[in-house]
Amino acid sequence: MRFIKILILILSVIFVTNCSDSTASDPQTDFFIEKFVEGGKSEEDAKCLVFAMKKSMPEDLWNNYYDLIVMQESEEDMDTEELGALMEVGFAALAYVMAASEECGVELG
Secondary structure (H helix, E strand, C coil), X not given: CHXXXXXXXXXXXXXXXXXXXXXCCCHHHHXXXXXXXXXXXXXXXXXXXXXXXXXHCCHHHHHHHHHHHHHHHCCCCXXXXXHHHHHHHHHHHHHHHHHHXXXXXXXXX
């Protein structure tokens, strides 16, 4: 009987951790949600887009895409090499952004 209780407890913990929204307190996701809301999307649509993007994008691309958006906000001048690298990241991320848009039924623009 004790074994069954321990097994149920372990399975409950696994279920709760897998079903919880562990990305909610991530500063990068919060940043992207804020940007979509500023762009006129509802918070629900923004969350759907961001979570779908993060789920589908490779982690290194996600981090580089975040850096790209942050750098776009800065007023610093970029040299041609930096600009080229950022464009590559932007084009690579575009497919994931469009897929997230389609998945969530949210029109971008």
